[in-house]
Amino acid sequence: MKASSGAAYGPGMHAVAGQPIEARSLARTWRRLRFVGSWALALGLVAVGIPQAVDVSWHGVLPVLRSLHWPAVLGLVVLWFLGLVVHSSVLTAAAPSLTHRRALALNLTGSAVANVVPLGGAAGVELNRRMMRAWGIDGRRFAGYTFLTNLVDIGAKLVLPVIAVVALAHAGESVTASLRYTAVLAGLAFVGLAACAAAVLASPRCTVGVGRAVEWVARPVLRVLRRTTDLDVAGPLLDVRRECAQVVSRGWLRMSLGMGGYVALQGLLLGLCLHVTHSGVTWTEVLAGFALERTLTVLPVTPGGVGIADVGLVGILMALGGDPAGAAAGAVLYRGFVFALEIPVGGGTLGVWLLGRRRAARRVQHPARIVGADPRRVAHVTDVFLPRLGGIETHVDDLVRHQRARGVDAVVLTPTASAGRDPEWVHRLPAAAARRFATEYDAVHVHVSMLSPYGLGVARAALAAGVPTLVTVHSMWAGVGGLLRLAALARLRRWPVVWSAVSGAAAETFRGSLHGGDVAVLPNAIDVEQWRRSPAPPRPARPQGPGEEAPITLVSVMRLMPRKRPLPLIRTFEQVRALVPGRDVRLLVVGDGPLRGRVERYVRRRGLVGCVRVTGRIPRSEVLGHLLSASVYVAPAPKESFGLAALEARCAGLPVVANRRSGVGEFIRDRVDGILVADDAEMVVALADLVLDPGLRERIAEHNRRVAPAFDWSDALDRTEALYRLAGERLAAPARTAEPLVPALLEAQA
Structure with missing residues (x-):
């Protein structure tokens, strides 16, 4: 989440449970009044404040927006999305276990909530906390992540007015009084913020001192607001420090470059919006307007600073000599990207995430067929099989024969055609029939190489039916080919499947693709004595003559x-x-x-x-x-x-x-x-x-x-059966109970 207009919290910094019914009812009423009041103020500022600031009615602004060509608007959309992608590197640096895709989802969903709810930063933080917990990131690591991302984001916003004033002075342009005062206040706030952050990261003693100082300042404010919550800032700050110290030492450069790139792309977006609307401002003046607009979004008065930031941006552009209609249209267009567009896109992302969680919860309701017991019926699924010759084809054939010799009812499901006569345990089936057939077995063992769409489709069907599934990778997943195969596995990676590879080298490359996920080594095997005749x-090769x-x-x-x-x-x-x-x-x-x-x-x-x-x-x-x-x-x-x-x-x-x-x-x-x-x-x-x-x-x-190598079938069969049991245990593991999301987000605003 990029902007937090509400305070982020760590463990122990919020409490509303146990309030009497009357107090909770009053709190709900106050939240509704605050929601309506803040949006009324925001819409009033946009509808009335912007036209008054430029002395041009909306009838003069809307034609400028309607005259824009769609290729220009599409280019601006791409630039806006590129900024979000760059910003995701800040989030992955603050939480190294995050993938860029998940970081982008956090960014969009958190911003969507913060842009709708007054003081919505806290609600966005709560949403991000629940999403990250669903991904296995605990509360302490989340607290450190929240501290660092908000610190970098607010610090960047505070330093921008100072840079803008210096740039205007260097260009010989006049600096308005409002921008000058904003730069002074923002600069002082930046120095204070940087000093507090440095103190927190410097030593535990300094951290305790900062916590006590915050408590000393906050207590009078809470008394005025009639809040009786006991403050304990020092304890959570110590937890945050423990989480952040190592992350900062390793990821400060990525966070700095990521935030710098994101801010630069947002400034470029504003400049291009003003350019396509013919506002007539210079790039230095764009920087001044951008700095003021970013700073005003910090004020927790309206959702996402809407109205306040818009009027401030238009006002300074006018003061610097911009065209009234063009400046207003450019400001509205820019705010449409960084505020309005994030709401439907982030809401859609949240909907997809919630749908995925619901489907995952339905999937794990199926009981595992085997837990702690060896499967008696196993379906081996492979996209390639005999009579085609190759490593997978030979290995699967040998594996099934040896399992059947042990009394396991092992079969092969494959789309590979054959003109010859097959054993009774080879089933050459189309994909749809194989997906149905596999659900009747105690375990499914999928052998993957290249893209393997047949095997992956059967794996999804088996998991959805509650059948323990083991996937063995028979190739080195590196380079462009590895990326293509990962794209095919993108959904399956989130399922409770057990992964394995046929060698340590193959497991290492695949483990990196899974971002550190567990990949067991399940090597191929042969009948050693058969090859040592x-x-x-x-x-x-031929007899030799004398001396030959x-x-x-x-x-x-x-x-x-x-x-x-x-x-x-x-x-x-x-x-x-x-x-x-x-x-x-x-x-x-x-x-x-x-x-x-x-x-x-x-x-x-x-x-x-x-x-x-x-x-x-x-x-x-x-x-x-x-x-x-x-x-x-x-x-x-x-x-x-x-x-x-x-x-x-x-x-x-x-x-x-x-x-x-x-x-x-x-x-x-x-x-x-x-x-x-x-x-x-x-x-x-x-x-x-x-x-x-x-x-x-x-x-x-x-x-x-x-000396015989240690790759005989007896050991390989034992390893395989152990992984089948692990697949059953993983599938049977209880899913996390999904907490009601909307009440929790509203509670975060209390």
Whole structure:
């Protein structure tokens, strides 16, 4: 919330409960009278005060507004909204756990309430408190947030008149008496505010002193108003100090730059409004009018300072020589943006938020199907499945088979078509049918990669029906692709779903996208012993004659698609051959995919047909034979989320060369199980070292044949079942009881 015309409060600074019925009735009557009276004053000042200030009736002002072209108005709307976006950085700096989207919602909704209710700052603060509590931000952090945002906002408004007077004097223009007095008072108030804030943040002792000083000043005022509330300002100020000290040390620059950018954009908005209405004022005079208008909004007389700020702005523009009709029209247009437009936009934002809370409350009314027990019926949902070959397809197939071997009724829901005969547990269904089908199970396990609209749609349906849901991310969510996928997940992120990723690297990138949310690591698994059939070293590809060395075969198993980088792999192989002249080095690429044609054309064009072979699609049972006939495994993709094929090669005894940023680093230790590199250049050097150094190659291969990796299915199944139980517990957790909002906002005005 940008402006607070009412005092912000911390814990223990408000109390109205327990009043007798007569007192509460009198308070309600007083609130209604104050509401009607303040709006009557505001409308009177706008309807009568502005025409009198410019000596032009509304019949002279309205034609100027009607003459505006819609592209100009649209541009002003964009500028107004850009200012709100920039201001959200102030709020996120004051409350680091806030996202920019939520900060923008706080800004709009708080301002809408403050612009409607007299002394509406307190009501806006109360609304923001309830919204932030619903997002998991407790009262103490909210008190610190409120203190800092109001401090920065009011400080910026108070310093503006001083800047305006200096600018007018430097430009050689006359400074009106009203602006001069306003600048003096605002400057003194700014110094006092800055001194109090510095004292509060300096030490606990100074904080207590400031609190007692505020109590000493406030008690006579409360006696005049016949308020008997006991004041304890020092205690809440100490709480605020504890919350704010670290936030200020880390975020003061962001808050300062954000507020500076916001004020500059608002000043620019006023200047352009006056320009399109042909007011005839200079930019220095715009600054003077802007400074006075911003300062007058601090006065808690009318909602948002309407009427008072309008008349003050028009009056100073006229005193500085502006055109009467143009100045009045420009002022009205500007105030329409910063005051009137915020009411419907903020009200709509509040309505959307309340609707979302109501829908969330309805969703959690469904009891979880499993809490503290293992599910017996599990639906695995994936956008891609066999016969298409890839990491997700293979993993889901293996996972379901192993769960069914344990007695779990696990099935697959997928839109992937197949011409062959499926097992009874594979259901190839359209999205609508899958959403209905999934609600009949004890748990739903969604496997996500890329956008996965099918899986996410089923996840929403399952959660709405009260089915515990686990989502496993099988890709690295970074860069533009990650942003697109997050857009698809924007709504699902707020649901009680359990998130997991197939490696620590994938979990780390996804955790940052969730703003620190919990992401468990649920790695892929294989039947380790199945890929360790031969403890002996791999046999050479062909017999050698006397003195002839066996060929060194580099192998990579992948789906030939851009993310797997088959073409960069061929280029890397060319560079390796250049570094090891005279050695018989070959490359075997096992797999098929949309880039196969390009890869084979590149191989022919570069004259590599004799040393590079692409197998195309082969049964998975034949992959082990190719691995056992090779010397080194290559994983060229830095965004490999896990690397199931690399794990299989590691079990088969091959040294693995991979990018250290990928998920392959979960099971490959540098110079122990293989070699980890930072980029393609290092990969070329690492592969050349393994080709030229048979001792290094054999030492790593012997270790890999002797030591099995800890990624067998027994551990993976236990982890998966534990996450299913967690999903049930999370879904069954009671929702926060929604408090009546409107009575609380009205109570904040008492």
